[in-house]
Amino acid sequence: MKDKTVIKVSMPTIRRLPQYLQVVKKYHNKRDETISSTVIAAELGLEAIQVRKDIEVLGIKGQPRVGYKLIELIAAIESFLNWDNDNEAFIIGVGHLGRALMGYRGFESYGLKIIAGFDIDPLWIGSQINGVEVFHIDKLGELTRRMNIHIGVLAVPQKAAQKVAECMVESGIVGIWNFTPVNLNLPDNVIVERVDLAASLAVLSRKTSKLLKQRAIELEQ
Amino acid sequence: MKDKTVIKVSMPTIRRLPQYLQVVKKYHNKRDETISSTVIAAELGLEAIQVRKDIEVLGIKGQPRVGYKLIELIAAIESFLNWDNDNEAFIIGVGHLGRALMGYRGFESYGLKIIAGFDIDPLWIGSQINGVEVFHIDKLGELTRRMNIHIGVLAVPQKAAQKVAECMVESGIVGIWNFTPVNLNLPDNVIVERVDLAASLAVLSRKTSKLLKQRAIELEQ
DNA sequence: TGACAATAGATAAAATATTATCGATAATAG
DNA sequence: CTATTATCGATAATATTTTATCTATTGTCA
Numbered sequence: 419m420k421d422k423t424v425i426k427v428s429m430p431t432i433r434r435l436p437q438y439l440q441v442v443k444k445y446h447n448k449r450d451e452t453i454s455s456t457v458i459a460a461e462l463g464l465e466a467i468q469v470r471k472d473i474e475v476l477g478i479k480g481q482p483r484v485g486y487k488l489i490e491l492i493a494a495i496e497s498f499l500n501w502d503n504d505n506e507a508f509i510i511g512v513g514h515l516g517r518a519l520m521g522y523r524g525f526e527s528y529g530l531k532i533i534a535g536f537d538i539d540p541l542w543i544g545s546q547i548n549g550v551e552v553f554h555i556d557k558l559g560e561l562t563r564r565m566n567i568h569i570g571v572l573a574v575p576q577k578a579a580q581k582v583a584e585c586m587v588e589s590g591i592v593g594i595w596n597f598t599p600v601n602l603n604l605p606d607n608v609i610v611e612r613v614d615l616a617a618s619l620a621v622l623s624r625k626t627s628k629l630l631k632q633r634a635i636e637l638e639q
Numbered sequence: 640m641k642d643k644t645v646i647k648v649s650m651p652t653i654r655r656l657p658q659y660l661q662v663v664k665k666y667h668n669k670r671d672e673t674i675s676s677t678v679i680a681a682e683l684g685l686e687a688i689q690v691r692k693d694i695e696v697l698g699i700k701g702q703p704r705v706g707y708k709l710i711e712l713i714a715a716i717e718s719f720l721n722w723d724n725d726n727e728a729f730i731i732g733v734g735h736l737g738r739a740l741m742g743y744r745g746f747e748s749y750g751l752k753i754i755a756g757f758d759i760d761p762l763w764i765g766s767q768i769n770g771v772e773v774f775h776i777d778k779l780g781e782l783t784r785r786m787n788i789h790i791g792v793l794a795v796p797q798k799a800a801q802k803v804a805e806c807m808v809e810s811g812i813v814g815i816w817n818f819t820p821v822n823l824n825l826p827d828n829v830i831v832e833r834v835d836l837a838a839s840l841a842v843l844s845r846k847t848s849k850l851l852k853q854r855a856i857e858l859e860q
Numbered sequence: 861t862g863a864c865a866a867t868a869g870a871t872a873a874a875a876t877a878t879t880a881t882c883g884a885t886a887a888t889a890g
Numbered sequence: 891c892t893a894t895t896a897t898c899g900a901t902a903a904t905a906t907t908t909t910a911t912c913t914a915t916t917g918t919c920a
């Protein structure tokens with residue numbers, strides 16, 4: 419038995435896996451049995467070789483001229499991402515964004531289940547949003563421990579972010595999905611993943627303005 | 640004059656620039672005049688050398704033992720990202736997420752100004768959300784052309800995404816900020832930047848579950 | 861059946877991105 | 891005034907990620 423545990427998986431690979439999962443599920447719904455790297459690549463505008471490389475890390479085998487078994491592939495990706503277990507999560511901050519996230523049922527297909535919301539605004543506390551109850555943030559520690567929750571979605575206003583995040587860590591949360599634009603300063607043994615809208619917009623702005631400038635130049639000529 | 644236009648800027652660099660801008664603005668508010676790569680790096684948990692490399696592409700110069708002039712740095716980053724011009728944008732789909740985005744004032748510091756919303760739901764059409772009027776999507780083409788809009792924020796339900804995106808392109812929009820989980824199939828001369836929540840969650844899930852497993856192993860021993 | 865084409869998977873190469881090294885420079889302390 | 895130290899910026903080295911090449915396998919079609 420070779421040491422599979424040593425294989426280091428690159429972040430770009432991890433980020434592509436959900437896309438593969440999406441495509442693979444689509445073909446599974448079509449009652450197909452297998453799918454080839456070529457097809458996945460075509461669906462996503464990638465190279466087949468890259469898809470194969472990525473799938474390699476999952477530890478499953480395909481068959482030449484046929485492809486990968488859909489069921490195996492789905493299971494492998496979900497297991498790799500821990501999306502086969504139900505990951506229960508709290509959401510902290512039920513303002514506009516928080517409520518939008520609570521209303522987004524798509525998370526459940528990623529194995530993420532929001533089971534409670536927290537806020538300090540009395541307006542929301544005690545109410546239900548999409549069937550999920552909202553508690554005062556004072557209850558966070560107690561409920562986190564009692565329900566053995568590990569993941570928290572941070573959707574509070576920018577100003578409160580650092581403090582609330584520290585509170586989450588104290589409560590025992592180890593994975594923070596950070597929807598604020600704040601660079602949280604937390605211990606190393608806490609995982610923070612930031613949804614960086616500014617970064618995304620930067621890429622869009624830069625590319626779009628370049629494109630428009632180029633078009634303007636072409637028109638001049 | 641060497642050809643500066645040929646310098647190809649990497650995507651990771653572009654994505655880090657907004658973070659630098661955030662830090663730099665913070666120090667600007669503190670009435671500082673200059674900032675060093677060391678300080679920026681420390682604020683963001685990066686390496687100073689990387690910050691310097693990134694700033695290099697902006698074409699500005701720093702001073703040894705002093706750093707970069709804050710004003711220059713801010714101007715350079717904003718100009719590079721085209722965030723110094725007001726980029727007016729439409730938002731298509733004013734459901735939960737769309738409204739959350741319309742309510743998020745942070746975009747304005749990224750030079751993005753949402754000036755109208757579009758939807759098909761009569762419930763919203765004609766109403767104002769955060770002072771921004773909502774129109775029927777049939778008006779998109781006309782208004783896009785009349786107001787010379789280039790950027791559209793796509794926040795419609797998954798099922799409608801491809802069709803609405805095609806409609807946006809027809810209307811003359813060249814940059815689509817895609818908040819749906821759909822891989823849009825569009826001409827090459829359209830810029831699509833997807834906010835990929837699944838990818839982000841994949842990284843968080845993977846890292847968190849690895850951390851928890853490791854802790855479990857340590858407890859056993 | 862036998863030639864052919866599509867595909868996985870292994871290995872190698874190329875391209876990208878990050879990190880290190882080092883000389884030059886300028887602020888600061890003594 | 892000089893020694894020291896922080897910092898930039900140029901170049902080089904390393905690491906990471908993507909892409910290419912090649913071989914073996916397997917289904918398809920003549």
